[in-house]
Amino acid sequence: MxxxxxxxxxxxxxxxxxxxxxxxxxxxxxxxxxxxxxxxxxxxxxxxxxxxxxxxxxxxxxxxxxxxxxxxxxxxxxxxxxxxxxxxxxxxxxxxxxxxxxxxxxxxxxxxxxxxxxxxxxxxxxxxxxxxxxxxxxxxxxxxxxxxxxxxxxxxxxxxxxxxxxxxxxxxxxxxxxxxxxxxxxxxxxxxxxxxxxxxxxxxxxxxxxxxxxxxxxxxxxxKLGKRQLTLNLQEPMAALPPALADWPLALKANGNQLQYTFDAHAVAPGDKPQDIPSLLRRLGELQIGFKDLSTSQSSLEEIFVSLVTDRAEPASKGAA
Amino acid sequence: MSDVGFNRQGVWAIYRFEMARFVRTLLQSVVTPVITTSLYFVVFGSAIGSRMSRVGGVPYGAFIVPGLIMLSILTASISNASFGIYFPKFTGTIYELLSAPISFVEMILGYVGAAATKSISLGLIILATATAFVPVEIRHPFFMVAFLLLTTITFSLFGFVIGIWAKGFEQLQLIPMLVVTPLTFLGGAFYSIDMLPPRWRTVALFNPVVYLISGFRWSFYETADVGVGVSLAMTSGFLGLLLLVVGWMFKSGYRLKK
Missing domain, CATH: 3.40.50.300 (P-loop containing nucleotide triphosphate hydrolases)
Known part of the structure; x- marks a missing residue:
């Protein structure tokens, strides 16, 4: 064109x-x-x-x-x-x-x-x-x-x-x-x-x-800029994340009943370890952490827009302050 | 339209748009000034005029006809053209004119052409009305039409400048009410400036409307306060000056573009 x-x-x-x-x-x-x-x-x-x-x-x-x-x-x-x-x-x-x-x-x-x-x-x-x-x-x-x-x-x-x-x-x-x-x-x-x-x-x-x-x-x-999120509903609640899952940026939600994994399309862990979902699921299996079901979601254009505009505005406001 | 050619359709669109507004508001644009001017003829022409002596060999009632036509067409030219360009500024529809493939010369042709057409129509209607009250004679019809054209075009252009300059309806009325109407009354519409004391006659010669009325009256009765050539030259000079002002306004975007 x-x-x-x-x-x-x-x-x-x-x-x-x-x-x-x-x-x-x-x-x-x-x-x-x-x-x-x-x-x-x-x-x-x-x-x-x-x-x-x-x-x-x-x-x-x-x-x-x-x-x-x-x-x-x-x-x-x-x-x-x-x-x-x-x-x-x-x-x-x-x-x-x-x-x-x-x-x-x-x-x-x-x-x-x-x-x-x-x-x-x-x-x-x-x-x-x-x-x-x-x-x-x-x-x-x-x-x-x-x-x-x-x-x-x-x-x-x-x-x-x-x-x-x-x-x-x-x-x-x-x-x-x-x-x-x-x-x-x-x-x-x-x-x-x-x-x-x-x-x-x-x-x-x-x-x-x-x-x-x-x-x-x-x-x-x-x-490129959108985030995806995988949410696992755990069979048993967890008090804290085990060190064996430190390679993934995970978060515990809903009083330890949900494991949330936020990632982007090109996410690669430090040391070039893959952070893909199959690897995570395999690791969970190895650790005998069971889950009842899972869901994924993708950030909307609106979220990308807000994130971009806010990122631009923040350094300026910090500089002004 | 060719890529660089004259936007004939654009000029015609503006002209037709403005003329449609004229037709829509006939009561205000034609009937009102005709009634007002007729009252002048009744009061100054028939009632008072019959008791007054002739001016320059012309009965007073007939003498004031060219001046009254001038008074009406000057006011109408300014108000039509100024409103024509001010209203899109006021409503915001000016965006369409500014984004159209139309040059300022073409825009002026459309707006000023329509304003001049309306004023000429009004002038001719008032002239026809005058014949019902006083005896009117036109000795130089060619010059009468020439003065009519030159005056309506010049003052429509003046109105266009006012319309671009004005920031509100008050400013739109300011120059016609406070400048043009007094200048017309003092410009010999109802008297010959030869009737003034010498000092005031000299002052009156600085009034551009004197030249318009004098030249226009000459085309009727061959009686003039100043030479007809001077009248034509002064009016043409004012027209040239206004063209320069409008050209600058469009080039700089004065009060049109940010």
Whole structure:
């Protein structure tokens, strides 16, 4: 896959001196769904707004489908659609008028058939003659998506697209995003719902305090940074861990009734001794430690995200203290 | 749209959007100024005007027609264009304009073109209304149209600058109410500046609206306070200055981009 967006050394320092982005480098591959995660104020929206032309970068370059977003802004923006975070709509216009306006604004000739298709896909067709001020919040969110899709963009930015929407709309939007991707549209989304990124994204980027700290394929990220846990329900409670099990990072839980083993995909004990589950089970057998049943679990993307962002925040707070 | 070409569709979209708003608010945009101006004709033209002598050989009621049209179109041009660009800033929909493949020149063509169209329509409606109250004669229709165009475009551009500059609705009204309306009243809408004492006549020549009204009135009755060439040059100069200001605003992102 070739990069459809190349961001290089991008920085943004606002007039008050706040550094929203610090030398960000990122490549978005054509046709992928890329989820940009980060806490509030991390720089997600600033990054999107720079690529879309709403915020002026302090330094660095952004190339969208081969077009520099500053020098060749027309060609770059023509390819891009944006659904911003805020619900900002024209209150007095009808749904049809505002979506048609967006298509024209982006230089596309009128195409009522396409507008109809977009409105039908977003369940807005019946509301096409309704003034936007009379729509619910969820419907307004759909209108904003329809506006962004009106000019048939090849790259779509969704900034918190499901914030404040109900479960049904959320599911509809996930389905729409998948359909768009199947049609060749590259999608970059920011979200606070980590499960949304886990469900949809091909790759994940985590941004914290203006710095991109991780960019990885979702599966690899979860494999590399995710923790797995094996829990054994013991037949007899244990008072303490026997020294023969010291090679494994084990913990006794539930008053000695549970033996918990936390590990990652590449865990190797000191001295290169394997820490895999079969070895542990064999050792337990040798020690005649019986168990009634066992279960395994894997940490979610949310746990990985929290762990990464907290790890970054802690040294800074310690330094400040 | 070609990769680097003129965004004709974008200009047309803005123009149509703004004109749709005009149609939606006809009562406020057309009916109100027409009624207000008609009252001026009734009071100053028919009631008081009939007791006044001719000004520059023109009956007073007819003399004030160009000035009153100017007063209406200046106010309408500024308010239409300033509201047109300020409202997206206020509601947040400006994001769409800023992220669209449209240059500032094209944006101005759309907004200022629509504002000027509305003002010209209003000016022509007021002119037609005036004929019901006072005798009106247009000796130089070409120049009348030229002044109408130049004035509406210039002041729509001025309104566009105000709309970008304004941080709130109060600021949006500040310049039209406190600057433009007084300048129009003092710019010879109801009198010839030749009627002023010499010192005040000199002061009045610093008022740009004097040149607009004088030139516009000349196209009606061939009577002017200043030469028609000077009027055209001053108005064109103001237009050029505004183009420079708008160009700088867009290039720097002044109050549009962070």
């Amino acid at each position: 070739k990069p459809v967006i190349s961001i290089s050394g991008l920085t943004k320092t606002y007039a008050g001196g706040f550094a929203a982005l610090k030398k960000v480098d990122l490549e978005i591959q054509q046709g992928e769904i890329f989820a940009l995660l980060g806490p509030n104020g991390a720089g997600k929206t600033t990054l999107i707004n720079i690529v879309c032309g709403i915020v002026t970068p302090s330094s660095g370059t952004v190339v969208a489908d081969g077009h520099d977003i500053v020098r060749d802004y027309r060609s770059a923006r023509f390819k891009i659609g944006l659904v911003p975070q805020e619900l900002t709509t024209d209150a007095f216009e009808t749904v049809w008028a505002t979506v048609t306006f967006s298509r024209g604004l982006f230089g596309r000739a009128p195409n009522p058939a396409h507008i109809e298709k977009v409105l039908r896909e977003l369940s807005l067709w019946d509301k096409r003659k309704t003034r936007i001020m009379n729509l619910s919040g969820g419907m307004k969110r759909r209108v904003m998506i329809a506006k962004a899709l009106s000019h048939e963009p090849e790259i779509l930015f969704l900034d918190e697209p499901t914030a404040g929407v109900d479960v049904e709309l959320r599911r509809d939007m996930w389905a729409l995003v998948r359909r768009l991707r199947e049609g060749g549209v590259t999608i970059i989304l920011t979200t606070h719902y980590i499960d949304e990124a886990e469900e949809m994204a091909d790759r994940i980027g985590i941004i914290s305090k203006g710095e991109l700290i991780v960019v990885e394929e979702k599966a690899k990220l979860m494999q």
